[in-house]
Amino acid sequence: MDGRPVRLAIRTTSPDRSFRVDLGETVALGDPSAVPDVALSAPAEWWLRLMTGRHAPAYTPASVTLTGEALTLDDLRRVFPGF
DSSP states (O other): OOHHHHHEEEEEETTTEEEEEEESSEEEEESOOSSSSSEEEEEEHHHHHHHHOOOOOGGGGGEEESSSOOOHHHHHHHOOOOO
């Protein structure tokens, strides 16, 4: 992310939800953005596990998609290292 803010659109399945995560010096949740830097589509369980730092790359299902070049799934794993 190189220290610049990133607006991430999240679309989960099972249940179907859409929201925005703004990544910068802090992390903030918000309503879906019309113009995100990156868009992530994933099962809700996978997103929850990622946010709690409990998702290794080997367990990423094929249904997870990330579009945009502002960050990678490995970047997201570093943003949410767990506790």
